[in-house]
Amino acid sequence: MHIRPVATAIFVFLVCIVAACGADEKPAPAAPAPEPAIVSDSAPDPSTTPADAATPATPDSLPKGLVLALAQFVKKEGAPVPGPARLEFVYRKDGKWQTSFVEDDQSNVFHKAFYYEGPVGPRLMTLAGTAATVKTWEATDAGLEPTTEWEQDFGGKWSRMRDAEVADLYGDGEATVVVATHDQGVVVVLRPKAEGGFDVVQLDEKPDTFVHEIEIGDLDADGILEVYATPSDPNRMDGTRQHGEVVRYVPKKGEGRVVVADLGDRHAKEILVDDVDGDGRDELYVSVEGHLEGKGANKRLVDPVEILRYDADTAADAGVVIGTLQDSLSRFLTAGDIDGDGKKELVVAAFSSGLWLFRPGEDPKGSWQRELIDKDSAGFEHASILSDLDGDGVDELYVASDRHKELRRYVWNGSRLVREVIYTRPDDRSVFTWNLMPVPVEIIP
Numbered sequence: 393m394h395i396r397p398v399a400t401a402i403f404v405f406l407v408c409i410v411a412a413c414g415a416d417e418k419p420a421p422a423a424p425a426p427e428p429a430i431v432s433d434s435a436p437d438p439s440t441t442p443a444d445a446a447t448p449a450t451p452d453s454l455p456k457g458l459v460l461a462l463a464q465f466v467k468k469e470g471a472p473v474p475g476p477a478r479l480e481f482v483y484r485k486d487g488k489w490q491t492s493f494v495e496d497d498q499s500n501v502f503h504k505a506f507y508y509e510g511p512v513g514p515r516l517m518t519l520a521g522t523a524a525t526v527k528t529w530e531a532t533d534a535g536l537e538p539t540t541e542w543e544q545d546f547g548g549k550w551s552r553m554r555d556a557e558v559a560d561l562y563g564d565g566e567a568t569v570v571v572a573t574h575d576q577g578v579v580v581v582l583r584p585k586a587e588g589g590f591d592v593v594q595l596d597e598k599p600d601t602f603v604h605e606i607e608i609g610d611l612d613a614d615g616i617l618e619v620y621a622t623p624s625d626p627n628r629m630d631g632t633r634q635h636g637e638v639v640r641y642v643p644k645k646g647e648g649r650v651v652v653a654d655l656g657d658r659h660a661k662e663i664l665v666d667d668v669d670g671d672g673r674d675e676l677y678v679s680v681e682g683h684l685e686g687k688g689a690n691k692r693l694v695d696p697v698e699i700l701r702y703d704a705d706t707a708a709d710a711g712v713v714i715g716t717l718q719d720s721l722s723r724f725l726t727a728g729d730i731d732g733d734g735k736k737e738l739v740v741a742a743f744s745s746g747l748w749l750f751r752p753g754e755d756p757k758g759s760w761q762r763e764l765i766d767k768d769s770a771g772f773e774h775a776s777i778l779s780d781l782d783g784d785g786v787d788e789l790y791v792a793s794d795r796h797k798e799l800r801r802y803v804w805n806g807s808r809l810v811r812e813v814i815y816t817r818p819d820d821r822s823v824f825t826w827n828l829m830p831v832p833v834e835i836i837p
């Protein structure tokens with residue numbers, strides 16, 4: 393692959409700004425990709441307008457929209473600088489996809505925003521970096537009104553709220569929030585109080601440690617939820633190999649950090665806990681980064697991205713490879729039922745090789761079937777989610793293709809996923825879409 397000057401310029405720009413905006417490592421350049429080895433890697437053109445008879449028509453209005461959590465860069469004296477943390481809402485009303493936004497000057501990145509129903513009613517919850525805040529936002533006639541629920545300077549170089557998941561962690565019926573942070577290894581539980589607000593309970597801390605991702609589930613099927621997290625050293629900008637692992641906490645049992653996946657000198661870029669194979673028990677999926685060697689034009693991929701599966705009894709060094717991608721990174725895994733057959737699939741969003749659909753094989757603890765959904769979809773984070781916004785029982789796929797400044801929707805047409813662009817950014821401002829989540833339209837400003 394020839395690297396065009398414009399691509400190089402964009403890459404250099406990304407490296408320059410990435411440290412400032414809450415990114416935890418530099419984007420790797422596109423690897424010269426040998427052709428992938430297994431199953432159908434030729435995708436039909438997904439950009440076909442979904443006009444086939446089998447493609448469901450999109451209703452004029454939908455009960456749910458999407459919230460995008462963003463870092464943005466604005467021009468100051470001609471140079472790009474981090475702008476205020478930004479949320480964008482995309483929703484369908486009156487036969488059109490519409491947008492609205494909220495900005496927060498207190499921070500320069502929102503890493504995640506999601507719908508949260510606690511004891512005091514429905515809110516939007518946000519996680520921001522520098523300043524590191526967790527806020528709830530109430531829908532009022534005057535717009536979304538924020539309340540700061542937790543704010544902290546962790547005392548290191550960076551202070552960021554990075555990820556959160558919500559579950560009834562203690563079996564008390566409460567929507568408890570687990571939060572991952574940068575850069576002192578702090579993991580906390582936010583326990584909602586009846587009168588509003590949260591008790592902050594710290595699960596862990598470790599000097600000079602980024603905690604990137606949180607997942608919650610019950611792998612051992614004992615009815616008690618476990619918390620999974622991905623701590624790492626602060627990523628180096630020189631691409632040096634670093635140790636990676638996935639750890640587990642069981643707050644209800646008072647059980648602290650246990651390493652469940654030891655990835656040697658490779659990082660976990662994403663984890664997902666879900667019962668994708670449908671046997672009634674959750675499993676842990678880990679997206680392990682690929683490795684590039686060499687410099688400049690000689691740079692080549694020596695280890696592919698691997699998607700590993702862990703069950704409750706899998707040893708930390710014995711994750712099962714369900715699939716590989718000839719790519720350096722994959723930072724999003726999302727599970728759902730894309731074709732309405734009652735079985736879940738896994739979508740893997742890779743850095744430069746596109747969007748991939750994984751289906752469990754006959755033995756879901758072995759190699760899975762893999763299909764290319766769309767080669768022409770990319771972004772540093774490449775945030776993606778399977779969600780049933782139209783409520784017809786089948787999940788649609790929503791993807792932020794930041795390279796194209798587009799938000800895209802993919803719908804199953806009976807034989808494949810068909811792409812539709814539902815939002816194109818109207819300006820050339822650089823953004824990182826860190827996350828997107830479904831939200832009821834009632835909370836959208």
Ligand SMILES: [Ca+2]
Binds near residue numbers: 611612617
């Ligand atoms: Ca359990």
Ligand SMILES: [Ca+2]
Binds near residue numbers: 668
């Ligand atoms: Ca399972």
Ligand SMILES: [Ca+2]
Binds near residue numbers: 730731732733734
């Ligand atoms: Ca399915």
Ligand SMILES: [Ca+2]
Binds near residue numbers: 781
């Ligand atoms: Ca649907």
